[in-house]
Amino acid sequence: MPTLSPSQLPSHSSVAIVGGGQAGLSLSYHLQQRGIDHVVLEKHHAMHAWQNQRWDNFCLVTPNWQCKLPGHEYSGSDPHGFMKKDEINAYLAGFRAKVDAPLIEGVTVRRVAPRAQQAGGGFGVSTSAGDFTADQVVVASGGYHLPxxxxxxxxxxxxxxxxxxxxxxxxxxxxxxxxxxxxxxxxxxxxxxxxxxxxxxxxxxxxxxxxxxxxxxxxxxxxxxxxxxxxxxxxxxxxxxxxxxxxxxxxxxxxxxxxxxxxxxxxxxxxxxxxxxxxxxxxxxxxxxxxxxxxxxxxxxxxxxxxxxxxxxxxxxxxxxxxxxxxxxxxxxxxxxxxxxxxxxxxxxxxxCIGFQPDFRWVEAPVFDGRGHPGHVRGVTQQPGLYFLGLPWLYTWGSGRFSGVARDALYLAEKIDALRLREEEPNESAEDMPAYS
Incomplete structure (x- = not known):
């Protein structure tokens, strides 16, 4: 599926993924495997941080063999070496092409908020390209936002x-x-x-x-x-x-x-x-x-x-x-x-070089602590249908690495699919309800 333009923003999507880095595209891969309708929204362009926020001599600090994004493991000749910036970007470009996600670049998500059940439930998503609704939302924009x-x-x-x-x-x-x-x-x-x-x-x-x-x-x-x-x-x-x-x-x-x-x-x-x-x-x-x-x-x-x-x-x-x-x-x-x-x-x-602060002010859901960090268990929040992906130690130390992101994305894809199937089950009719005396 080709990259979409902002004018092709859907009026509704089963899943909205915010963030077009390795985390968001890893989840897109697994959702596609399950035939789940979704859209990936990226403020800049896919893999922006890797291309624009690294110094010239940057290289991986973990060996290449740990690059195991879904369906796209490292296949070079130096598994115990450390890819340099250009090599990392080439690896990620190959992953992007392989996933071929329903990606819309250049769109800023300004607000995500749960909708009342009487309004249809799910979430309202407001963006620089317009508004739409989604049954479930995954925040995959990382945790390094404000220098x-x-x-x-x-x-x-x-x-x-x-x-x-x-x-x-x-x-x-x-x-x-x-x-x-x-x-x-x-x-x-x-x-x-x-x-x-x-x-x-x-x-x-x-x-x-x-x-x-x-x-x-x-x-x-x-x-x-x-x-x-x-x-x-x-x-x-x-x-x-x-x-x-x-x-x-x-x-x-x-x-x-x-x-x-x-x-x-x-x-x-x-x-x-x-x-x-x-x-x-x-x-x-x-x-x-x-x-x-x-x-x-x-x-x-x-x-x-x-x-x-x-x-x-x-x-x-x-x-x-x-x-x-x-x-x-x-x-x-x-x-x-x-x-x-x-x-x-x-x-x-x-x-x-003293790090970043998270900035999730655009997510209007009661899932954050006093420092603005989301509360979650393996990326699943207490707000049904709202998830986080790509955060350090989301589940394990490996969550900050390509291989760990792939595992976390698979887990969330399974959770998203399970919730989708539950919501699609028909409601019991009155005659099917058990009788009580």
Whole structure:
């Protein structure tokens, strides 16, 4: 089925999918398998985030074999490698062509709200191309909507260039001079490395993100964790329960075939590390004195994951070519530094890498908590017919990966089909109703 134009917006659809990324198209694939009428609405164009919100040297942090979108598994020659940005987009373009979803691009969904039963039930959907109704709605627009930039950014000197991680492309896109990267999660640590490798002077405000090894005892750590079923553990079985959804992902990289990201090594090579950014006074930034603790905690997680792999190897009698090992710090901060004068340090640009906030204000249903996050069980909300797909830890750690999205989409397709069949069952007539005395 060809991509539709906004003028072809239906007056009614059995299912409305909001979001044309890998999550929305994965669900479309499974709905097509079941012959369920649906439409996919995308504000920009399909796979927009992958094409427009990644830096030039971006690559996957999980090996290629984990790319298992429905009906479209990775089939290249390097299953244990890490696809680069252009390769990822080519893979996703192939998936889009294969799914051939009833997709309408360039349409913004402005409001989704349940309709009263006397008005026909289901949902009213208001869009930039007009309004329509749907029996069921799936929000597949992800959870990374509003870039987080602290208010102190408004008081920074006008001459300093500020970009969020979603806007960063390469070192040459920033003015000459030193660069401050704020945040050390996956994006922050990799962008700091990108700038460092390009020969730029980098200052990095380190947060509490954990880290893990790229390879350990002869195999990618992701391979070990998959063998150990870490990516299959449902959120309700995790020790932190739903609290795990607030965790920051471990930093590691697939660049140049994959390697650890070791901030201590960067520091020994000239990168300047600070603690968490706390404030601004004039041109002087203020930081928490927690750098040493953050580095130690990241290393503790690193060694803890490796120790769990050691136990798995020993328990299962697995032969390996490499012995167990423990990471030992190669650099420690001589002292905690609480301030940094931007002018004296020659900093001309800041890259904010402190994440995103969700923005589901257009979904008018009583399913959200005080922070704007939807309450759900495996994507199913308490509002009948309303679902979420493509969120981190929607069901498992793997939900944030291509293979996990495919599994989550299949589950929701089954739920959607079951509700559709129930609603299509004819109502019992009065004579069929049981009699009571």
């Amino acid at each position: 987080i930039i602290p208010r102190l950014a408004e008081r920074l000197p006008a001459g300093i260039t500020q970009v969020h991680s979603e806007q960063y492309r390469n070192a040459a896109s920033l003015p000459e001079g030193a660069v401050l990267v704020v945040g050390s999660g996956q994006s922050g640590s990799q962008i700091a490395e990108d700038l460092h490798l390009a020969g730029r002077k980098v200052f990095l405000a380190v947060g509490n993100a954990p880290r893990c090894a790229r390879f350990y005892r002869g195999k990618d750590v992701v391979d070990w964790l998959a063998d150990m079923h870490y990516y299959d553990m449902p959120v309700h079985e995790h020790p932190l329960r739903e609290g795990v959804r607030d965790n920051t992902n471990h930093y590691v990289t697939g660049r140049d075939g994959g390697r650890d990201i070791d901030l201590r090594r960067f520091a020994s090579e000239g990168m300047e590390l600070y603690g968490v950014l706390k404030g601004l006074e004039g041109t002087t930034l203020q930081f928490a004195c927690d750098l040493a603790r953050s580095l130690d905690q990241a290393d503790q997680v690193y060694n803890g994951i490796n120790a769990s792999i050691d136990k798995y190897i020993e328990k299962n009698g697995i032969a390996t070519t490499e012995p167990a090992s423990v990471y030992q710090a190669t650099w420690v901060p001589a002292q905690e530094r609480a301030t940094l004068d931007l002018a004296a340090a020659g900093i001309t640009a800041i890259v904010w």
